[in-house]
Amino acid sequence: MSHTTREKSNLLSRVRRIRGQVEALERSLETERGCAEVLQQIAAVRGAINGLMVEVMAEHIQTHVANPQIASDARRREGADELIDVLRSYVR
Amino acid sequence: MSHTTREKSNLLSRVRRIRGQVEALERSLETERGCAEVLQQIAAVRGAINGLMVEVMAEHIQTHVANPQIASDARRREGADELIDVLRSYVR
Amino acid sequence: MSHTTREKSNLLSRVRRIRGQVEALERSLETERGCAEVLQQIAAVRGAINGLMVEVMAEHIQTHVANPQIASDARRREGADELIDVLRSYVR
Amino acid sequence: MSHTTREKSNLLSRVRRIRGQVEALERSLETERGCAEVLQQIAAVRGAINGLMVEVMAEHIQTHVANPQIASDARRREGADELIDVLRSYVR
Numbered sequence: 017m018s019h020t021t022r023e024k025s026n027l028l029s030r031v032r033r034i035r036g037q038v039e040a041l042e043r044s045l046e047t048e049r050g051c052a053e054v055l056q057q058i059a060a061v062r063g064a065i066n067g068l069m070v071e072v073m074a075e076h077i078q079t080h081v082a083n084p085q086i087a088s089d090a091r092r093r094e095g096a097d098e099l100i101d102v103l104r105s106y107v108r
Numbered sequence: 109m110s111h112t113t114r115e116k117s118n119l120l121s122r123v124r125r126i127r128g129q130v131e132a133l134e135r136s137l138e139t140e141r142g143c144a145e146v147l148q149q150i151a152a153v154r155g156a157i158n159g160l161m162v163e164v165m166a167e168h169i170q171t172h173v174a175n176p177q178i179a180s181d182a183r184r185r186e187g188a189d190e191l192i193d194v195l196r197s198y199v200r
Numbered sequence: 201m202s203h204t205t206r207e208k209s210n211l212l213s214r215v216r217r218i219r220g221q222v223e224a225l226e227r228s229l230e231t232e233r234g235c236a237e238v239l240q241q242i243a244a245v246r247g248a249i250n251g252l253m254v255e256v257m258a259e260h261i262q263t264h265v266a267n268p269q270i271a272s273d274a275r276r277r278e279g280a281d282e283l284i285d286v287l288r289s290y291v292r
Numbered sequence: 293m294s295h296t297t298r299e300k301s302n303l304l305s306r307v308r309r310i311r312g313q314v315e316a317l318e319r320s321l322e323t324e325r326g327c328a329e330v331l332q333q334i335a336a337v338r339g340a341i342n343g344l345m346v347e348v349m350a351e352h353i354q355t356h357v358a359n360p361q362i363a364s365d366a367r368r369r370e371g372a373d374e375l376i377d378v379l380r381s382y383v384r
Contacts, residue, residue, distance in 0.1 A: 024321065031318045038314050042307045045300065051352040052374040058345045059382050065341060066199050069334045073199075074192045076327040081173050082188035089176040096174035098328040100166045106199075106335050107158050107165075108292060116229065123226045130222050134215045137208065143260040144282040150253045151290050157249060161242045168235040190236040198243050200384060250383045257383075258376045265357050266372035273360040280358035284350045291342050291349075291382075 023075055030068045037061045069106070073099065115167055122160045129153045161198070165191065207259055214252045221245045253290070257283065299351055306344045313337045345382070349375065 041057045080086070080095030133149045172178070172187030225241045264270070264279030317333045356362070356371030 024324070027321050028318070031314065031321055035311070035314045035318060038307065038311045042304070042311060045303050045307055048300070051348060051356060052378065054348055055345070055352065055374075055378040056381075058341060058348060059378065062338065062341045062345065062382075063200065065334060065338045069331070069338065070192075070195050070199050072327060072330055072334060073195055076331065077173065077188050077192060080327060081169065082184050084181040084184070092174050092176070096169050098331075100162075100169060102328065102331040102335065103162050103165055105332075106338075107162050108155065116232070119229050120226070123222065123229055127219070127222045127226060130215065130219045134212070134219060137211050137215055140208070143256060143264060144286065146256055147253070147260065147282075147286040148289075150249060150256060151286065154246065154249045154253065154290075157242060157246045161239070161246065164235060164238055164242060168239065172235060190239075194236065194239040194243065197240075198246075247384065254376075254379050254383050257379055261357065261372050261376060265353065266368050268365040268368070276358050276360070280353050284346075284353060287346050287349055291346050292339065 027068065027071060027075075030064065030071065034061060034064045034068065037064060073102070119160065119163060119167075122156070122163065126153060126156045126160065129156060165194070211252065211255060211259075214248070214255065218245060218248045218252065221248060257286070303344065303347060303351075306340065306347065310337060310340045310344065313340060349378070 037057065038061060041054070041061060044054050044057060076095065076099055081092060081099060086092045086095070129149065130153060133146070133153060136146050136149055168187070168191055173184060173191060178184045178187070221241065222245060225238070225245060228238050228241055260279070260283055265276060265283060270276045270279070313333065314337060317330070317337060320330050320333060352371070352375055357368060357375060362368045362371070
């Protein structure tokens with residue numbers, strides 16, 4: 017993704033936290049915890065995934081669409097089209 | 109929004125269709141139609157709103173973020189920030 | 201939907217407020233308001249639709265699935281299946 | 293969750309697949325894959341989480357709300373309330 021080290025480490029912490037949440041969810045299903053608890057855990061994972069999604073989109077916009085250093089109009093348009101494709105598949 | 113006439117008319121047809129769907133939903137609630145039917149109508153309105161959202165976002169990206177004719181880096185950044193704000197409030 | 205008068209009037213106020221929001225959105229598109237403003241309006245409509253959806257689901261659950269007065273197991277199962285169908289089409 | 297063995301094993305496969313997807317996403321971020329690819333991976337995880345959510349909700353409805361063998365009206369109401377709480381926090 018060719019972004020800054022700080023951004024990369026922020027995204028990595030987010031995804032590792034999500035992995036931990038998914039592992040906890042797996043244990044809850046294995047040990048047959050109550051439905052309501054399991055549903056709250058799933059809702060939490062979904063919220064964290066949505067948060068990660070928005071961060072990656074924000075980075076994509078800043079780096080590949082709005083960045084003044086983008087080399088050509090064509091590259092900028094490409095960055096915009098990728099973003100629009102993701103939005104179309106995501107917001108349904 | 110200062111977009112093309114064709115884009116404007118596309119968005120207006122979408123929003124008018126949504127108005128028609130909401131009016132039909134209102135009649136269903138007034139005449140006490142079955143829950144399942146009402147829920148399907150609501151899901152359809154939501155799908156149409158999401159579709160409109162993506163079209164307006166796509167236009168915003170093309171006109172105010174990726175457009176080669178944007179006058180300055182600052183204006184481009186402003187367009188990007190507006191988009192990111194909407195994404196943050198939308199994708200939760 | 202055969203629910204109480206109070207519930208009906210609560211749902212009707214919600215859907216009328218949504219109609220008003222959609223009409224305001226239509227005027228914003230006609231008068232070419234800024235993208236960011238239009239996107240915020242759309243996000244508000246979507247939030248209101250989601251709120252209505254949850255209220256109708258809650259009523260459906262209370263009236264057609266959990267209600268002690270449901271006449272038969274088969275009717276209760278039918279109410280449950282309708283709800284599950286809506287959830288499947290909604291949560292994607 | 294006190295459901296059948298088959299349902300449990302279905303849910304466990306789903307959550308394990310999600311864990312695999314999250315691990316792959318982590319590797320993509322570590323090796324700095326393209327934004328567009330990362331966004332598609334995130335959208336896939338989100339779709340899988342939503343699918344799991346609906347399956348657990350469906351099970352909850354069948355086992356704790358619509359089940360003819362629920363011992364009392366109070367238990368049935370409790371199952372319904374838990375479901376409505378989750379819907380309220382989920383559908384926003």
